[in-house]
Amino acid sequence: MSFIRPKFRHPELPKNALGYTVDYYEGALSTLCAGCGHDSIGAGVVQACFEMNIEPHRLAKLSGIGCSSKTPNYFLSNSHGFNSVHGRMPSVATGANLANRDLIYLGVSGDGDTASIGMGQFVHVIRRNINMIYIVMNNGCYGLTKGQDSATSDNGSKNKTGVMNVYESIDLASLAIELGATFVAQSFSGDKAQLIPLIKAGMQHPGFAFINVISPCVTFNNNVGSTKSYDYVRQHIEATSTVDFVPEMTEITTTYKSGVTQKIGMHDGSSIQLHKIAQDWDPLDRQSAMNAVKLSKKNNEILTGLLFMDPDAKDLHQLLQTTEKPLNSLSQSLLCPGSEMLKQINEDFR
Amino acid sequence: MKPTDSNNPEYFHKVVDCQHACPAHTPVPEYIRLIAEGKYTEAYMINWDSNVFPGILGRTCDRPCEPACRRVRVEEEPVAICRLKRVAADHKGDVKESMPKAPFVQNSKKIALLGAGPASLTVARDLATLGYELHLYDDQKAGGGFMRSQIPSFRLPETVLNEEVNYILDLGIHTHFNTYVSSLKEVLDKDYDAIFVGTGAPKGRDLTDMIGRQEGASNIHIGINWLASVAFEHQNKIGKNVIVLGGGNTAMDCCRTARRLGGKNVVVVVRSPFAEMKASPWEKEDAAHEDIPIIDNHVPKSFVVEMGVLKGMNFEKVHAVYDDNGKRKLLPTGEAEVFIEADDVLIAIGQENSFPWIERTIGIEFDQWDMPVVDEISFVSTHKKVFFGGDSAFGPKNVITAVAHGHQAAISIHHFCQGEDVNKRLAPYVNLVSQKMGLHEWAFDSEVVTDRRYVVPQADKKLTLGNRKQEVELGFDEITAFKEAERCLNCDIQTVFTESKCIECDACVDICPTACITFTPNAESETDLRKILKMPANNLTQDIYVSDILPTSRVMVKDENVCLHCGLCAERCPTSAWDMQKFFYSVTKAGKACH
Numbered sequence: 001m002s003f004i005r006p007k008f009r010h011p012e013l014p015k016n017a018l019g020y021t022v023d024y025y026e027g028a029l030s031t032l033c034a035g036c037g038h039d040s041i042g043a044g045v046v047q048a049c050f051e052m053n054i055e056p057h058r059l060a061k062l063s064g065i066g067c068s069s070k071t072p073n074y075f076l077s078n079s080h081g082f083n084s085v086h087g088r089m090p091s092v093a094t095g096a097n098l099a100n101r102d103l104i105y106l107g108v109s110g111d112g113d114t115a116s117i118g119m120g121q122f123v124h125v126i127r128r129n130i131n132m133i134y135i136v137m138n139n140g141c142y143g144l145t146k147g148q149d150s151a152t153s154d155n156g157s158k159n160k161t162g163v164m165n166v167y168e169s170i171d172l173a174s175l176a177i178e179l180g181a182t183f184v185a186q187s188f189s190g191d192k193a194q195l196i197p198l199i200k201a202g203m204q205h206p207g208f209a210f211i212n213v214i215s216p217c218v219t220f221n222n223n224v225g226s227t228k229s230y231d232y233v234r235q236h237i238e239a240t241s242t243v244d245f246v247p248e249m250t251e252i253t254t255t256y257k258s259g260v261t262q263k264i265g266m267h268d269g270s271s272i273q274l275h276k277i278a279q280d281w282d283p284l285d286r287q288s289a290m291n292a293v294k295l296s297k298k299n300n301e302i303l304t305g306l307l308f309m310d311p312d313a314k315d316l317h318q319l320l321q322t323t324e325k326p327l328n329s330l331s332q333s334l335l336c337p338g339s340e341m342l343k344q345i346n347e348d349f350r
Numbered sequence: 351m352k353p354t355d356s357n358n359p360e361y362f363h364k365v366v367d368c369q370h371a372c373p374a375h376t377p378v379p380e381y382i383r384l385i386a387e388g389k390y391t392e393a394y395m396i397n398w399d400s401n402v403f404p405g406i407l408g409r410t411c412d413r414p415c416e417p418a419c420r421r422v423r424v425e426e427e428p429v430a431i432c433r434l435k436r437v438a439a440d441h442k443g444d445v446k447e448s449m450p451k452a453p454f455v456q457n458s459k460k461i462a463l464l465g466a467g468p469a470s471l472t473v474a475r476d477l478a479t480l481g482y483e484l485h486l487y488d489d490q491k492a493g494g495g496f497m498r499s500q501i502p503s504f505r506l507p508e509t510v511l512n513e514e515v516n517y518i519l520d521l522g523i524h525t526h527f528n529t530y531v532s533s534l535k536e537v538l539d540k541d542y543d544a545i546f547v548g549t550g551a552p553k554g555r556d557l558t559d560m561i562g563r564q565e566g567a568s569n570i571h572i573g574i575n576w577l578a579s580v581a582f583e584h585q586n587k588i589g590k591n592v593i594v595l596g597g598g599n600t601a602m603d604c605c606r607t608a609r610r611l612g613g614k615n616v617v618v619v620v621r622s623p624f625a626e627m628k629a630s631p632w633e634k635e636d637a638a639h640e641d642i643p644i645i646d647n648h649v650p651k652s653f654v655v656e657m658g659v660l661k662g663m664n665f666e667k668v669h670a671v672y673d674d675n676g677k678r679k680l681l682p683t684g685e686a687e688v689f690i691e692a693d694d695v696l697i698a699i700g701q702e703n704s705f706p707w708i709e710r711t712i713g714i715e716f717d718q719w720d721m722p723v724v725d726e727i728s729f730v731s732t733h734k735k736v737f738f739g740g741d742s743a744f745g746p747k748n749v750i751t752a753v754a755h756g757h758q759a760a761i762s763i764h765h766f767c768q769g770e771d772v773n774k775r776l777a778p779y780v781n782l783v784s785q786k787m788g789l790h791e792w793a794f795d796s797e798v799v800t801d802r803r804y805v806v807p808q809a810d811k812k813l814t815l816g817n818r819k820q821e822v823e824l825g826f827d828e829i830t831a832f833k834e835a836e837r838c839l840n841c842d843i844q845t846v847f848t849e850s851k852c853i854e855c856d857a858c859v860d861i862c863p864t865a866c867i868t869f870t871p872n873a874e875s876e877t878d879l880r881k882i883l884k885m886p887a888n889n890l891t892q893d894i895y896v897s898d899i900l901p902t903s904r905v906m907v908k909d910e911n912v913c914l915h916c917g918l919c920a921e922r923c924p925t926s927a928w929d930m931q932k933f934f935y936s937v938t939k940a941g942k943a944c945h
């Protein structure tokens with residue numbers, strides 16, 4: 001029986017700029033079903049953080065409830081973590097981010113956690129443009145509670161018992177674009193080559209970065225007739241572009257044979273390189289992104305890649321002009337200036 | 351690259367590094383698991399079938415398996431494969447019960463086995479059960495060859511040697527001990543159907559022409575002759591100051607024996623740098639432990655004899671220089687010669703074959719180095735009735751190689767006597783069985799422990815130096831043996847991939863602790879494919895396992911190099927496209943050893 005992962009690693013593992021090998025970013029051994037897409041996304045997070053040279057103690061993982069929300073236990077054991085209440089991860093993220101703007105916030109949620117019970121929270125975290133990356137591991141069902149249809153299950157999709165979903169699905173990516181999200185991407189757990197650069201870019205984006213990742217549930221929603229199965233997704237997937245995240249000061253080495261290459265610069269000097277496949281689509285234009293998603297849906301395609309991005313977005317701290325420093329680095333006298341100051345403030349409102 | 355043909359037993363055989371490296375292909379992980387289960391008798395019999403001398407080899411084997419052990423690719427030390435073999439021998443129950451029992455139905459064929467070392471004894475064991483009448487000749491008073499005359503008792507107790515030699519002699523072998531064969535022609539003239547030559551490489555190199563060699567002769571000894579005379583108790587003391595010349599295992603046995611026979615200041619002097627000495631690292635350690643300095647980079651120049659009495663030796667100091675091809679030259683440093691005092695000198699600078707008793711007119715061809723021309727597969731010489739094996743075939747090697755030769759020669763002799771092609775080889779016995787018992791349950795202990803290699807306890811130095819027959823190593827106790835056995839990674843439990851079941855979910859890729867698995871577009875050549883894996887497959891001695899084309903038009907590639915056989919890929923696979931299957935591989939021998 002092996003609920004323990006061996007300690008040995010490949011002896012030639014490369015080190016990142018901080019001197020860590022990738023195993024430093026691993027977590028506990030997953031208890032999810034064998035073959036669950038969520039585990040692949042977790043592996044993508046590990047690889048992205050390794051490649052981004054992130055000091056694990058500078059990152060906080062936040063999640064709600066669900067199989068997806070359990071995954072933060074399975075990566076980044078050396079990082080902070082908060083497993084919150086069902087659908088309430090955005091509130092916790094908002095609070096944490098306001099208190100300490102220096103951490104990288106990685107929110108992990110499910111389609112149930114986001115599109116059902118957490119919908120109210122989700123729309124507001126977008127609206128506020130909290131500086132975080134928000135990953136939905138979207139399997140079209142409530143995996144943890146044995147596979148009931150979720151709000152992202154497509155109309156006409158069949159579940160494991162053969163029952164067809166009669167409701168229209170909520171398309172989280174369109175919704176995010178619609179609501180003014182400043183970074184919206186879509187991907188597939190089975191395509192790490194695309195997913196990892198998206199996670200890296202999302203973490204670097206100075207505002208709310210949303211990635212909706214189709215992540216098949218092998219146990220409850222990988223049957224014939226499901227639109228979230230490995231087979232269906234592979235047959236219907238279309239990419240807007242191939243994506244490369246290019247960190248600051250790195251020479252661009254990727255070369256493409258044909259097509260249009262677009263570079264989106266980010267404020268810190270890094271950039272995203274897109275090799276566009278979809279024509280008539282501009283990732284910097286919200287309307288065009290919207291149309292591309294709508295069109296693909298009409299064609300029964302699942303559009304993946306970076307969909308929309310506003311590199312000049314202002315996050316909540318900028319909007320509210322809060323202090324530049326995390327609260328825990330401020331002195332008590334600054335944080336609590338005393339009753340005299342309170343009186344004065346109250347005076348100003350009179 | 352083309353998909354791997356895993357139906358070819360050699361593919362999975364190679365994955366079991368230790369077994370593959372063992373000249374007799376002993377099923378190592380199988381016996382290690384049996385030891386962990388406390389089934390020592392079964393573990394012994396698996397060994398006996400393959401290597402014939404588990405108790406002897408468990409103490410003295412050159413252990414080519416250990417540097418090959420997978421464990422050294424993920425940590426520092428291999429599994430103590432050899433010393434675990436001894437555990438099986440030390441703790442076994444009644445093994446005779448499981449061995450074939452004489453008499454056997456005779457097939458009216460008669461074979462002469464010349465020399466009673468491990469090679470001949472192996473041929474004897476394999477052929478006895480088939481009904482051959484076997485005549486074993488040796489000039490020593492008992493069987494065992496060099497295992498008796500050369501390997502000192504403090505490494506190999508006589509009781510252990512006798513026990514395992516007797517298991518073979520008890521199969522009804524006709525022994526002719528104290529019989530030196532002085533003419534092969536005479537043997538050929540007798541009515542033997544075939545002759546096996548297992549006479550070893552019995553001639554020790556000398557420094558015949560060195561100044562003082564003749565004058566000092568009474569205190570200058572050829573190492574292997576001296577060891578034999580100690581073993582047969584013709585010799586029981588040596589001077590206080592002893593020089594041992596040479597850097598191989600014989601030198602190590604000479605110096606350690608000298609310490610036990612009264613040598614106080616025993617030094618080993620070797621021409622080459624310490625790191626390049628031929629002796630096994632553990633033998634050098636044992637010598638050091640017995641306070642024997644090893645002086646390297648010293649070339650012997652002359653024996654110093656005064657008034658007919660040996661006083662010592664002069665040496666020239668050298669240093670090693672290497673040319674562009676890495677070829678070594680020992681160049682004098684130009685310093686003055688060094689004198690080292692000695693009452694006795696033991697020359698242990700190598701041994702050679704010598705066949706003065708084989709006539710060159712009877713159809714046995716010898717090559718330019720005066721070695722018989724022997725076929726590397728069938729071991730037949732240029733005379734169709736005469737077969738060679740062990741050190742006599744291709745020069746001095748070790749016991750396990752002699753055993754491996756013996757098995758193959760026995761097959762050839764059997765074929766020859768049955769009128770079949772001697773070159774015909776028998777296909778190995780192979781078996782592949784799933785180990786799945788449940789969702790997370792395997793029929794083997796898949797947990798990978800990080801324990802470092804356990805050290806075998808030794809008897810107190812006062813005791814061992816005082817008594818030549820006191821064995822130095824005490825062997826593992828059962829608890830330590832269990833812990834050491836747990837270090838084995840079960841490399842014979844193979845990861846078997848079935849592409850038709852794979853849904854390409856990546857679960858195996860993500861879980862594998864050592865990044866063995868990659869799904870990738872195929873490449874033209876193996877070289878290219880090795881480069882584009884999750885971790886480049888740089889160890890070219892290890893194969894890559896390539897699947898057929900999958901639905902996404904990629905292939906699965908597994909680098910066997912550092913697979914821990916932990917089974918996590920198979921546990922994480924939702925469709926059982928990966929399975930853990932026990933691969934049993936056993937070299938087919940002429941006779942059936944166990945029943």
Ligand SMILES: Cc1cc2nc3c(=O)[nH]c(=O)nc-3n(C[C@H](O)[C@H](O)[C@H](O)COP(=O)(O)OP(=O)(O)OC[C@H]3O[C@@H](n4cnc5c(N)ncnc54)[C@H](O)[C@@H]3O)c2cc1C
Pocket residue numbers: 410411412464465466467468469470487488489490494495496497500501529530531532548549550551552574577599600603701707739740741742746747748749750752
């Ligand atoms: C000092 C020393 C230590 C060693 N230690 C180890 C060790 O620890 N582990 C290991 O694996 N190997 C060791 N070896 C090597 C090992 O002993 C040999 O490789 C092995 O025994 C060879 O087996 P064999 O059957 O070919 O012949 P041998 O074991 O050499 O047996 C040949 C026999 O034939 C006899 N013989 C030869 N000519 C005639 C003749 N004309 N008539 C009758 N009889 C004859 C010899 O006396 C001898 O008894 C050691 C060797 C030496 C010299």
Ligand SMILES: Cc1ncc(C[n+]2csc(CCOP(=O)(O)OP(=O)(O)O)c2C)c(N)n1
Pocket residue numbers: 065066067068069086109110111112113114117137139141142143144145150
């Ligand atoms: C307040 C509350 N309501 C209901 C539940 C029961 N519940 C647990 S997980 C879950 C759905 C999770 O679905 P999703 O977010 O898609 O996660 P998945 O398991 O599919 O990854 C529900 C309804 C709960 N834990 N808390």
Ligand code: SF4
Pocket residue numbers: 366367368369378379418419420421428429431837838839840841842
């Ligand atoms: S780990 Fe075990 S099976 Fe693998 S090579 Fe070493 S001893 Fe053999």
Ligand code: SF4
Pocket residue numbers: 845861862863864865866867908912913914915916917918919920
């Ligand atoms: S058994 Fe499977 S998971 Fe374990 S090391 Fe080998 S390939 Fe990797």
Ligand code: SF4
Pocket residue numbers: 035851852853854855856857858859919922923924925926927928
């Ligand atoms: S876990 Fe199984 S199904 Fe998934 S990719 Fe690996 S072999 Fe294929």
Ligand SMILES: [Mg+2]
Pocket residue numbers: 066068110111112137138139140141142143150
């Ligand atoms: Mg879900």
